[in-house]
Amino acid sequence: MxxxxxxxxxxxxxxxxxxxxxxxxxxxxxxxxxxxxxxxxxxxxxxxxxxxxxxxxxxxxxxxxxxxxxxxxxxxxxxxxxxxxxxxxxxxxxxxxxxxxxxxxxxxxxxxLEKPAPHRVTIPRARLLSAVRTVGGRPKSGHRDPMKVTLSSSGRTQHTEWYLHVSGETNEKVPVTVTSPQKWLPSLTFNQAYLADALAAIHDTCVTLSAFDPLQPVFIDGADNGGDGLLAIVMPCYLRNEGIAA
CATH class of the missing domain: 3.10.150.10 (DNA Polymerase III, subunit A, domain 2)
Structure with missing residues (x-):
């Protein structure tokens, strides 16, 4: 007792x-x-x-x-x-x-806190954070909803182009580098502030994003050996105007 x-x-x-x-x-x-x-x-x-x-x-x-x-x-x-x-x-x-x-x-x-791993991708943390803050600093005219950013790819190979874009804006892309894609989802959308807070709290050089599917929580943690151990869990956003969860 x-x-x-x-x-x-x-x-x-x-x-x-x-x-x-x-x-x-x-x-x-x-x-x-x-x-x-x-x-x-x-x-x-x-x-x-x-x-x-x-x-x-x-x-x-x-x-x-x-x-x-x-x-x-x-x-x-x-x-x-x-x-x-x-x-x-x-x-x-x-x-x-x-x-x-x-x-x-x-x-x-x-x-x-039991981390899943069916879909995983590792990205340099500082570059991803910079990209998130860059697209997050471009406000969407006429919208008061939280800024959303989407991590997308045109394929699932080592040489695929990965980018972040502001959800709902056309052709607004910021390239990011992916070091080890492993069966990642075609796209996944986050609340920009939540993703930025998670990346800022982790001190490792690279971060790994793990997910089951676009509707379930995404696990973000440091990918360095002997890293600082912080785990962030963020719910993805649903894009109603596109008819998909991304």
């Missing part, structure tokens, strides 16, 4: 991991479980229900830990901090100042 009151000491690296996954947390505090960063089942993670960032490097705790997103700024980034947890609150003390916040409910995400 999990004790109703326990403590855990977070290292500087643990706190840094919380900040690294935080971009995927929900911004609406009406949903406390989504508006939080979590440590549970060996993972540090955050999700807004459309995407998830996770790192499989959580410290051992006596139970799941969730910290409200707005409280992250109060955690020290230059040394260890001991957090006391009970059924209702999380508390810590920094430089003589006590911080106490409601304890959000931790979300069950274990099965989600």
């Amino acid at each position: 999990v004790s109703s009151r326990w403590s855990v000491t977070l290292t500087e690296e643990d706190v840094d991991n919380l900040h690294r996954v935080a971009p995927a947390a929900g911004r609406n505090d009406d949903y406390p479980g989504l508006h939080a960063v979590h440590m549970a089942d060996g993972w540090v993670f955050a999700t807004d229900s459309h995407r998830l960032h996770g790192i499989p490097d959580a410290p051992e705790t006596s139970g799941p830990l969730a910290i409200p997103l707005r409280a992250l700024a109060n955690l020290p980034t230059d040394g260890p901090v001991t957090i006391t947890v009970d059924e209702e609150t999380v508390r810590w003390r920094v430089a003589g100042v006590d911080h106490q916040h409601p304890r959000p409910k931790t979300l069950p995400v274990g099965p989600i």
Whole structure:
């Protein structure tokens, strides 16, 4: 049985991991479980229900830990901090100042983090991020919906041309380099900001995108040996005007 009151000491690296996954947390505090960063089942993670960032490097705790997103700024980034947890609150003390916040409910995400791999492609991270930001910086006139970008190819060989384009715009393409395509889908469309956040959070030189099909979550993680371990999961977008999920 999990004790109703326990403590855990977070290292500087643990706190840094919380900040690294935080971009995927929900911004609406009406949903406390989504508006939080979590440590549970060996993972540090955050999700807004459309995407998830996770790192499989959580410290051992006596139970799941969730910290409200707005409280992250109060955690020290230059040394260890001991957090006391009970059924209702999380508390810590920094430089003589006590911080106490409601304890959000931790979300069950274990099965989600079992990465699939039927369709895989590896891409240099910095070049892909640059391409995503380039097309994302070209607003679509008359549209208020989130910017969408599509990763497409004209085939599935090593010499195929791969490119990103702004969904719904004509002939707006930015070339990207693919180092090892493996049975990738012809095209897949993302929320531009979600894809950019995922690529920015990963520190590896290359990233691998893995997917089942255009309607299920896409897994994005570092492809370097001994990489930093951050896994991003992003739901693809459905292009109604084209009649396909891409």
